[in-house]
Amino acid sequence: MDAQQRTIAEECTAASEKDRMSFPQVLGALAGAGFEGYFADLRRTVKIYYLPDGESIEVATGGETPPVAEAFDSAAVGGAVRWAQAAEADYCYKGFCERIMAAGCMGYLVSLPGRRAVYFGRTGEMHVEHFPNR
Template structure:
């Protein structure tokens, strides 16, 4: 895994970089999955060979995590961030108020699973069209993909000037 890229991705997430962009960068850095512990405010990243990297989450104004897990509110919050209505920090605050104590993202399993304190959970599958993360076709033309519920559009690269 590439620790510098992972640190950049954490900063980009809190800068409201869309989730699919962050996931592409994490996958490129060798990350296979990660878990966000919302009680301790830490993320642990895992590669395919069981190497781990643990990083603090810079969330300010941390709310109390509700005792009861509200899967419907977690799902609505996931949909809100997918539509671009809220940023990552607000996403975290809302799922915490809905009783989410941690969540795990599994790139190979193409899903995110959100957990309450008592093991209740909500699973958000990644759309099949999202994997593998290759937004450009072989000719470099415009290509629209749905990655983790987000519409992602890639534009062709401009030809480089010869020197």
């Protein structure tokens, strides 16, 4: 992994958290830098960005988070995703994370080649969101 890729991963994390980049913009930047996806660990407050050759970089995310609810509510996770996709004026990434954590989501995996995000709970329940067609 080169220095530019590290910088892009760090910038994508910071820009998401400060609502300076949308999810599609983050995906474009990561794809342009050669990443194939990332894992957001909401309990540990880190994101791990992966390259196709197996290299990765871990980037700390912002501060404290609420606890993850015990029960996984796939419909509520889907509702939070729809809120994010609608790009409503009240949307913020922190609020999105709070909503999915309240719905029992402990993390999510984003796959660029698979064009999907997989949200999962403590006991392995999942909610899969395919990226909208371009």
